[in-house]
Amino acid sequence: MHRLAGIFLSLAILVGSALSPVHAEDKTLTVFAAASMKNALDDIDAAFTARTGIKVSASYAASSTLAKQIEQGAPADIFVSADLDWMDYATAKKTINEATRVNLLGNTIVLIAPKDSRIDHVTIAQGFDLAKLAGDGKIATGDVKAVPVGKYAKAALEKLGAWQAAEPKFAMADSVRAALTLVARGEAVLGIVYSTDAKVEPGVKIVGTFPVDSHPAIIYPVAATATAKPEATQYLDYLHSQAAKTVLEKYGFNYLLKPVS
Template structure:
């Protein structure tokens, strides 16, 4: 005779455990909405979000910061953590893409092609970009300027910043003439105008990757899976990102 045991299936499932997400500052608004939706699905307070420049966060993770999920603004910093054996090689998931744009204050008038507009700004002042040494947006900007064959001429007029949000604030305060930033960040500041969009072929693909770090709880894995679900695709696109 086969014994049959009745049990509450939910009792065998580990309850969701709070976890911390380290994410690129350019993802602040979209992740706040995704996390709010995630909290509604489970329970409030499950996710703690910490945002900064991607390179800064990667270095913090390398130094032992308590991150359970890392959402990077490029693949390069993911590969860096793989090389340090801090994340699994096959664990990273592509969650969104973006575009690069040139912005100024809304009352500024520029004419001509993209490279001509950039030169105009450089002749009258300075242009803020993410620091190419550690900020993905800066690496994309440098690659684009190199593709346009104006990097050497433009470099003296460039102001490297810790992240895209800082670059935008410099434009708002009038400390620089313009900035090269992500389209999604530019859309958040009505006082600024997009003067040009960089064609995707001018720089490597702007891609955002999510990965679980270390011995994270299962709820962190579930959250990463949710970032590329049909449910969150609408949130990504509503914020101007390109869902994969």
């Protein structure tokens, strides 16, 4: 009898160990988020996991890249875009659950230079000469045809009358963080990034801020994907919380929602 009980116990342990990896996998969420979200979202994800036990795997890149990866079947549960256009793209492709979509954050774009640059305070207004300011150097930002920060930058420079002369000096990066790195390393004399990026990179300084009316409003929408796991609802709820708001504002984002918890 004791021997039979031992066999059943061994079988139970074997079955349990076979099921546990599947169970653990079910409790992992994959978040695709705009590169500029990395520092803040890493903190939020750690706090979310501590609270819920649900692990979060985050992938950071340009919103354009992420939207296309989701379209091609990448297994994401949450998408955070740095502009409305790429969330609209995902909506049109039916790769997100539109009912879960909300506008989460706002941001600003700034002109940066390497920390030891002689360029200091720049007044960014109609007619400012960015090309002259850059001299023989390069200006880094995201690809103006696809990466949100680059699109915002081009729109602002066109409105301010500075784009045409400055365009040949631009070094187009595949994400805002790549542009930030080019400036921090001194490979570009100037860069246009989000203020939140400049805040977390000690190798650069902000030398000017673009007027908010010089470009479309910078809005970060978030949504669950069409194939999201049920736990995605808990993650979106957490982004609506006071705890998430506190972290995001600490990193300089403008929190657009009213916290519900």
